[in-house]
Amino acid sequence: MTRIETDICIIGAGSGGLSVAAGAAQMGAKVVLLEGHKMGGDCLNYGCVPSKALLAAGHKAHETSVSAFGIAGHAPEADFAAAKDHVQGVIETIAPVDSQDRFEGFGVHVIREFGHFISEREVQAGDHVITARRFVIATGSRPFVPPIPGLETVPHFTNETIFDLRARPAHLIIIGGGPIGMEMAQAHRRLGSEVTVLEGMTALGRDDPQAAAIVLEKLRAEGIGIVENAQVSQVAGTGSGIRVTTEDGRGFDGSHLLVAVGRKLNVDKLGLEAGNVAHTRRGVEVDAGLRSTSNRRVYAVGDAAGGLQFTHVAGYHAGVIIRPMLFGLPAKARTDHIPWATYTDPELAQVGLTEAEARERHGDRLEVARFPYHENDRAIATGRTTGFVKVMVVKGKPVGATIVGAQAGELIQIWALAIANRLKMSAVAGMVAPYPTLGEINKRAAGAYFSPRLFENPWVKRVVRLVQRF
Numbered sequence: 394m395t396r397i398e399t400d401i402c403i404i405g406a407g408s409g410g411l412s413v414a415a416g417a418a419q420m421g422a423k424v425v426l427l428e429g430h431k432m433g434g435d436c437l438n439y440g441c442v443p444s445k446a447l448l449a450a451g452h453k454a455h456e457t458s459v460s461a462f463g464i465a466g467h468a469p470e471a472d473f474a475a476a477k478d479h480v481q482g483v484i485e486t487i488a489p490v491d492s493q494d495r496f497e498g499f500g501v502h503v504i505r506e507f508g509h510f511i512s513e514r515e516v517q518a519g520d521h522v523i524t525a526r527r528f529v530i531a532t533g534s535r536p537f538v539p540p541i542p543g544l545e546t547v548p549h550f551t552n553e554t555i556f557d558l559r560a561r562p563a564h565l566i567i568i569g570g571g572p573i574g575m576e577m578a579q580a581h582r583r584l585g586s587e588v589t590v591l592e593g594m595t596a597l598g599r600d601d602p603q604a605a606a607i608v609l610e611k612l613r614a615e616g617i618g619i620v621e622n623a624q625v626s627q628v629a630g631t632g633s634g635i636r637v638t639t640e641d642g643r644g645f646d647g648s649h650l651l652v653a654v655g656r657k658l659n660v661d662k663l664g665l666e667a668g669n670v671a672h673t674r675r676g677v678e679v680d681a682g683l684r685s686t687s688n689r690r691v692y693a694v695g696d697a698a699g700g701l702q703f704t705h706v707a708g709y710h711a712g713v714i715i716r717p718m719l720f721g722l723p724a725k726a727r728t729d730h731i732p733w734a735t736y737t738d739p740e741l742a743q744v745g746l747t748e749a750e751a752r753e754r755h756g757d758r759l760e761v762a763r764f765p766y767h768e769n770d771r772a773i774a775t776g777r778t779t780g781f782v783k784v785m786v787v788k789g790k791p792v793g794a795t796i797v798g799a800q801a802g803e804l805i806q807i808w809a810l811a812i813a814n815r816l817k818m819s820a821v822a823g824m825v826a827p828y829p830t831l832g833e834i835n836k837r838a839a840g841a842y843f844s845p846r847l848f849e850n851p852w853v854k855r856v857v858r859l860v861q862r863f
């Protein structure tokens with residue numbers, strides 16, 4: 394057994410752990426980084442990166458098939474295995490950024506073993522016992538596979554295996570209509586599969602319903618079957634495929650099955666009892682600074698911290714904990730300014746409060762400013778007129794924004810900036826945006842907030858009439 398003493402021991406080399414390691418080591422801390430599986434974690438290997446790469450292949454197929462602007466579309470010859478080569482190629486291109494070599498170059502001691510606490514200040518990983526001043530739990534999550542009768546005997550995919558499938562599924566049934574289910578549904582449909590999504594409640598149910606409805610309408614128009622209120626209660630193999638049955642007795646037949654019903658946090662095999670780290674099924678119990686409430690040497694970041702499950706959140710968490718760990722400065726994690734996007738076509742993006750949340754929290758003080766894509770000149774010129782932006786405003790400041798439409802994930806960023814820095818609507822309205830860009834949609838939404846104040850205000854008219862006399 395080798396004993397190692399270090400300043401910081403990070404468990405997990407995914408989005409969160411790597412961000413902590415890179416920052417801490419480059420600022421002079423001694424860092425040990427444990428990774429039991431693949432460097433880069435979920436995002437690089439089974440999550441964001443492969444899903445966006447597969448969506449890009451689907452997008453190309455779709456664009457090829459559409460007739461527009463005087464250019465005739467034609468049926469694409471989609472080579473499914475080649476699309477998967479593209480997915481692997483993208484992973485391999487990005488992988489060096491997350492690699493053991495790169496982190497060793499920063500001076501990080503990388504150990505390729507799973508770690509678990511053996512005491513409040515010791516973690517064991519293979520033959521190593523690491524004693525550290527501080528520990529960071531960055532162990533992420535894995536697909537939750539629910540105990541649906543039959544599922545244990547019927548072959549099925551999760552996000553950890555679907556990207557290895559090289560033969561196009563004839564009919565993919567997806568259990569779960571969250572972001573994973575919807576992104577994978579559109580990618581597969583556009584690459585030539587029949588797709589049925591079975592959602593127990595409401596598809597894209599965490600998002601604004603008006604915005605989600607626009608995405609669902611487009612997906613259905615592309616031929617994806619989306620069945621809501623369809624809680625799957627049984628799965629069985631048929632001679633040639635699978636049959637999925639819902640609680641109300643409806644049956645759905647397909648050739649392949651993808652389970653996308655949420656995540657299970659990787660905290661169960663961490664020896665958290667031995668480490669005196671309080672936790673629940675929802676993650677490590679942390680205070681506002683992401684520090685364990687029971688063992689003050691321990692921090693948690695990313696999915697393991699039990700909040701929003703996004704790569705940029707894991708990266709943000711890393712920045713939050715580096716302040717106290719390296720400089721002894723206080724820091725608190727905010728959630729009100731965190732954006733997210735679902736990369737279907739059209740994209741769906743949110744930051745801060747949805748309209749319903751803002752109404753509940755702020756009541757009559759809430760004003761909602763809107764602007765539709767179909768009044769934006771660039772959207773008209775490029776045929777991307779579906780969608781809208783709406784901004785939830787309280788006392789002149791945005792508290793949330795929803796965008797559905799082309800490049801919503803890019804367009805939401807200005808509202809993320811505004812909310813993070815508590816800017817007023819006037820900051821966005823006063824910005825000069827290049828013409829013609831989709832980004833003008835945001836400026837026009839801010840303008841829509843001020844329009845009634847300027848154009849329907851009798852005082853403004855009186856002042857203008859008065860000034861005109863001189």
Ligand SMILES: Cc1cc2nc3c(=O)[nH]c(=O)nc-3n(C[C@H](O)[C@H](O)[C@H](O)COP(=O)(O)OP(=O)(O)OC[C@H]3O[C@@H](n4cnc5c(N)ncnc54)[C@H](O)[C@@H]3O)c2cc1C
Nearest residue numbers: 405407408409429434435440507508533695696702703704
């Ligand atoms: C299909 C899919 C698509 C997604 N798309 C997006 C997207 O577009 N945008 C976005 O922001 N987010 C997306 N996400 C979410 C994103 O991938 C996660 O939120 C993010 O990866 C979380 O980072 P993390 O560092 O907490 O965990 P992870 O990236 O999961 O990393 C945890 C690492 O810890 C390792 N580990 C676990 N236990 C131990 C142990 N005991 N010892 C040592 N190592 C251990 C694991 O092997 C893993 O490498 C997607 C997720 C999925 C599944």
Ligand SMILES: NC(=O)c1ccc[n+]([C@@H]2O[C@H](COP(=O)([O-])OP(=O)(O)OC[C@H]3O[C@@H](n4cnc5c(N)ncnc54)[C@H](O)[C@@H]3O)[C@@H](O)[C@H]2O)c1
Nearest residue numbers: 569570571572573574592593624625653654655702734735
């Ligand atoms: N673009 C992105 O940023 C992106 C993309 C994919 C995933 N993610 C992250 O990964 C997380 C997990 O995504 P997800 O889609 O797996 O989970 P999710 O929890 O968002 O959605 C799962 C859906 O499955 C449904 N469900 C559960 N059990 C069911 C059953 N038996 N039958 C039918 N439906 C059932 C739920 O009602 C829910 O709507 C997301 O919350 C998100 O944080 C992000």
